Amino acid sequence: MEDYPSWVDKFESYVQAVNYDTWEAIEVEYIISRNENGTSHRLSQILEADKARFIREKKMMNLFQQSIKSKIFQRLQNNGSCHLIWEALLNKDRGNPDMRKSNMTLLKKEFDIFTMVKGESVAQLINRYCHLVNEMKRLGIDKEEYVYIDKLADSLSDDGETFVMIQQSNLINYARLTLARFIKKLEAHELEIRKKRK
Known part of the structure; x- marks a missing residue:
């Protein structure tokens, strides 16, 4: 199972x-x-x-x-x-209705407090976040696309804040972003940072 x-x-x-x-x-x-x-x-x-x-x-x-x-x-x-x-x-x-309700409450809390863990890479953060979002959707918890994007953006460390500010500066494009496209952009940004550090 x-x-x-x-x-x-x-x-x-x-x-x-x-x-x-x-x-x-x-x-x-x-x-x-x-x-x-x-x-x-x-x-x-x-x-x-x-x-x-x-x-x-x-x-x-x-x-x-x-x-x-x-x-x-x-x-x-x-x-x-x-x-x-x-x-x-x-x-x-x-699970039964009580178990489902309990799991849904737990996942909602986990989503609310989701943030980057010390020493975690952006790739690890994304994997953890996608797993959480998929678990929520599996139990019927669905949110607007911008809520998922904003939560992921808020969870980034200082390096990611610049990236988010650049994305948000173009309000029209930012409003049209899907979570999948935001993640792709974030991964590309992270790759560029790694190249510059080498």
């Missing part, structure tokens, strides 16, 4: 790229049609309209079984449908 945050995006992209229709098994729960006595229909009895959904469900289940370790798969509480397996994965990763 520690790998879940990076795995989930790769898995979703892979399934949607290889066979987008299969992804529908995740989005809409498939309920197996049953006879009057409550038993599942035989394959030969499945209605033509249901066959496409049945095949999607089986393909998705196969992908789950190949992609999720059996120990984790067995612990997921679900009724066997791909939709509910996905929901169980999300819940297992995010």
Whole structure:
């Protein structure tokens, strides 16, 4: 489950790229049609309209079984449908509502007090910051782009303050910056400083 945050995006992209229709098994729960006595229909009895959904469900289940370790798969509480397996994965990763709330509070505090640690390089700061932002987004905490940029800018040491002042002096361009572009500019600035020091 520690790998879940990076795995989930790769898995979703892979399934949607290889066979987008299969992804529908995740989005809409498939309920197996049953006879009057409550038993599942035989394959030969499945209605033509249901066959496409049945095949999607089986393909998705196969992908789950190949992609999720059996120990984790067995612990997921679900009724066997791909939709509910996905929901169980999300819940297992995010924790119960109380745990989620606690994690969200902790991440918000961590964001508020985020700053550069003594002896830390800009590259290490950026890695730590990106990890924090990704964790926040994973739990549904999202902020305006300028808030992310300003927080990263505020966390820089004296060397970075000059860079930030230069960026902020051009208000129009600064207002249009995304966090990714700001980080690229910051990395380029840091590279220039290192070259001058050599």
